[in-house]
Amino acid sequence: MTNSKLHIYNSHSGKKELFVPIHQNFVGLYVCGPTVYNFVHLGNCRTFISFDMVYRYLLHLGYKVRYVRNITDVGHLENDADEGEDKIAKKARLEQVEPMEIVQKYTLDFHDVLRQFNNHAPSIEPTATGHIIEQIEMIKTIIENGYAYEVNGSVYFDVNKYNEKFPYGELSGRKIEDLIAGTRDLDGQDEKRNSLDFALWKNASPEHIMKWPSPWGIGFPGWHLECSAMSTKYLGETFDIHGGGMDLKFPHHECEIAQGCASTGKSPVNYWMHGNMLTLNGKKMSKSTGNTLLPNELFNGGSDLLERGYHPMVVRFFTMQAHYRSTLDFTSEALNAAEKGYEKLMDAIKELETLTTSANSSVDVNALVASFYDAMNDDFNAPILVANLFETVKAINTIKEGKATITPADLEVLTKEVNAFVFDVLGLAPLNSAGDDSKLEGVMDLVLNLRQQARENKDWGTSDKIRDGLAAAGLVVKDGKDGTTWK
Ligand code: AMP
Ligand code: ZN
Numbered sequence: 001m002t003n004s005k006l007h008i009y010n011s012h013s014g015k016k017e018l019f020v021p022i023h024q025n026f027v028g029l030y031v032c033g034p035t036v037y038n039f040v041h042l043g044n045c046r047t048f049i050s051f052d053m054v055y056r057y058l059l060h061l062g063y064k065v066r067y068v069r070n071i072t073d074v075g076h077l078e079n080d081a082d083e084g085e086d087k088i089a090k091k092a093r094l095e096q097v098e099p100m101e102i103v104q105k106y107t108l109d110f111h112d113v114l115r116q117f118n119n120h121a122p123s124i125e126p127t128a129t130g131h132i133i134e135q136i137e138m139i140k141t142i143i144e145n146g147y148a149y150e151v152n153g154s155v156y157f158d159v160n161k162y163n164e165k166f167p168y169g170e171l172s173g174r175k176i177e178d179l180i181a182g183t184r185d186l187d188g189q190d191e192k193r194n195s196l197d198f199a200l201w202k203n204a205s206p207e208h209i210m211k212w213p214s215p216w217g218i219g220f221p222g223w224h225l226e227c228s229a230m231s232t233k234y235l236g237e238t239f240d241i242h243g244g245g246m247d248l249k250f251p252h253h254e255c256e257i258a259q260g261c262a263s264t265g266k267s268p269v270n271y272w273m274h275g276n277m278l279t280l281n282g283k284k285m286s287k288s289t290g291n292t293l294l295p296n297e298l299f300n301g302g303s304d305l306l307e308r309g310y311h312p313m314v315v316r317f318f319t320m321q322a323h324y325r326s327t328l329d330f331t332s333e334a335l336n337a338a339e340k341g342y343e344k345l346m347d348a349i350k351e352l353e354t355l356t357t358s359a360n361s362s363v364d365v366n367a368l369v370a371s372f373y374d375a376m377n378d379d380f381n382a383p384i385l386v387a388n389l390f391e392t393v394k395a396i397n398t399i400k401e402g403k404a405t406i407t408p409a410d411l412e413v414l415t416k417e418v419n420a421f422v423f424d425v426l427g428l429a430p431l432n433s434a435g436d437d438s439k440l441e442g443v444m445d446l447v448l449n450l451r452q453q454a455r456e457n458k459d460w461g462t463s464d465k466i467r468d469g470l471a472a473a474g475l476v477v478k479d480g481k482d483g484t485t486w487k
Contacts, residue, residue, distance in 0.1 A: 028239030043285030153203030153217035
């Protein structure tokens, strides 16, 4: 086990804190997964890539991590006030299919996209519909403890009662009086005792499709409760790290804390981590406003916003250019810069294999390697890590030019650590190593042969068409004295 000085910014305390896991050799990490009613957009991906990096660094430090990321496949209503249609049921109605067909389609898309971004799969990926019994049990406990009440087959969490004993609103820095002032008055028709109360279980109308029997009648669980039940089941009543995008802080995570405290008397999470938003045109990328970019549009250039496509690894590298707690704005200039940087980094990694060694090192390898750890130990500061890797690229190039020296032992350390941080921690992969690219090699040989034949036949029209078509797909062809190469 590495004796690391990892510090994590805890959104609950508002401070960077030394990371001390509950168990010596087991870290519990829970990240709220998507509600699978639509294709994941690049903003969603940013959050999941950030937490993939967190997971990867914990693994790199030698921790055994149980990483749980759920799939929300029921209970997420259209607005946060427990009203409106279930997002999945609505999509199923519009597409005239079963809700579970919607769930299947968008779960597959989610997995496919994250695989292309080289994300590790979580250790457990529980679904809300697969944990109805656990949710019902948790609601029973909360009722028994006096923090929830039943009305007409629905169960609501009693926020005022809870707030007498536990502080509600601490995570999101809100005061209960301000929250009450910000909600509309109950109109007498409402089942809730108080406007801040939230549903743990909702009674289902006869036409509602996704519903289950419970002690309170036929219904379905509340969205906030799902995560509490699944995290408790797999990680325990209190676990190490809970993550998600900033927009989940309130009400979702605030309610998770309340549910945890109300059922066990203890706060469920030691470190709360929140990723910031990916913006497009300066505004949050979001399904509801249509201000989105889908990963596949980005990979194949099929968006009006872009002139061409980008490799998923370049996009992943782009997401590492800002700290996970800062906003990141999407522009094609930023992507182009990320692509150049990515190629430079990969070229330098290849150079490591061919460097000539000397009896002494003039390069301070220990300091370079320490700078990688320092960056990541400081609340997973990936952009500083990237900057430090580029310092290393400079050092590699000076050794290559004969202006600096390195011993065989230092070279071995540097090679091992650079590879570990670039591939294991940042989760990047060489552009030509990803599964599909090995097939691409064969296809490119064929295409370049056809182009060569066209050139020999002086069929410049065809040869230019091939070159331009490849360029549009993000593949640059170069004719040199040793033949034709592509990148
Ligand atoms: P959803 O399926 O909408 O619940 O979102 C899944 C995850 O993506 C949540 O953790 C959200 O906080 C996160 N998310 C949504 N929009 C963005 C965005 N524009 N940038 C970064 N993360 C986002
Ligand atoms: Zn959640």
